[in-house]
Amino acid sequence: MIINFAHFTPYASLFGGVLIGLAAFILLAFNGRVMGISGIFSSALTNHPFSGLWRWFFLAGTVIGPLIYLGFREDGLLMRPVSEGALLYVGGFIVGLGSMIGAGCTSGHGICGLARLSPRSFIAVMTFMVSAVVTVLIVHSGS
Amino acid sequence: MPVFIALISGVLFGIGLAMGGMLDPAKVVGFLDVFGEWDPSLAFVMGGGVIVNLIGYFGFIRRMDQPVCDARFHLPQKQSFDMQLIAGSALFGIGWGITGLCPGPAVASLFTNLDTGAIFLASVGGGLLAGKVISSQLRPA
Incomplete structure (x- = not known):
């Protein structure tokens, strides 16, 4: 195994993770809701807006957050695409489709489910980590 | 509040x-x-x-x-494992591996990535809605 130390950002990533964990804790402690983005986003799209207004506020916050972070960074935010055109959008569709059928994504299963020691989330995380690693091996190897 | x-x-x-x-x-x-x-x-x-x-x-x-x-x-109250959990998660991993973006970052990139952010978020949203239809077919209430 070769570690890419040039791009390794343990402190920023750990601090980012702590903020994500705090976000999930606050949402559950105050609103009693799991911070699963695929669930929040899909329910926001299908429910009557007034029956879950909090979801739109959460999504708005998620959109605003990176803009606030950008305001404190002079060197901008690194966003290097790895796929483009049809592949990007088909990939996005598969992301949505899979998280809906699998009842969760990186946030719901990965952050919230694992922290509650949910066996279902453990299986989900193992499954999507393996399939993502294999996909990268096939699609992006050598890039 | x-x-x-x-x-x-x-x-x-x-x-x-x-x-x-x-x-x-x-x-x-x-x-x-x-x-x-x-x-x-x-x-x-x-x-x-x-x-x-x-x-x-x-x-x-x-x-x-x-x-x-x-x-x-x-x-979530569900405890049992089923094929949907495995198949859905496997699919999600494929999409994540192709694009490098999962649903949270898809939402968060709406305005930070003006080139593709909106269309990508729409494609994730389309996938979620399609997944909802499929799930409801597979899992009658």
Whole structure:
């Protein structure tokens, strides 16, 4: 195994993770809701807006957050695409489709489910980590 | 009050994603590329998030009768494994590996990535809605 130390950002990533964990804790402690983005986003799209207004506020916050972070960074935010055109959008569709059928994504299963020691989330995380690693091996190897 | 809490939670989540490196598809692929030059950073994002949440859940939430602003905790009740959990998660991993973006970053990139952010978010939303239809067919209420 070769570690890419040039791009390794343990402190920023750990601090980012702590903020994500705090976000999930606050949402559950105050609103009693799991911070699963695929669930929040899909329910926001299908429910009557007034029956879950909090979801739109959460999504708005998620959109605003990176803009606030950008305001404190002079060197901008690194966003290097790895796929483009049809592949990007088909990939996005598969992301949505899979998280809906699998009842969760990186946030719901990965952050919230694992922290509650949910066996279902453990299986989900193992499954999507393996399939993502294999996909990268096939699609992006050598890039 | 609940909408204000949701907004604060969303802002923290969005800042965390940006700071952690989750909005950079190349970094995500670098994390998933365990057989190449591996960048383990995102394990720290997940580790930090899970540890804080684990302490929060077992230290506080489990000792609370109900959330501060709601009558009950809306936690998933399902315990059993099924093919949908495995198949859906496997599909999600394929999409994540192709694009380097999962649903949270797809939302968070709406205005930080003006080139493709909106169309990508729409494609994730389309997939979610299609998944909802398929799930309801497979899992009659």
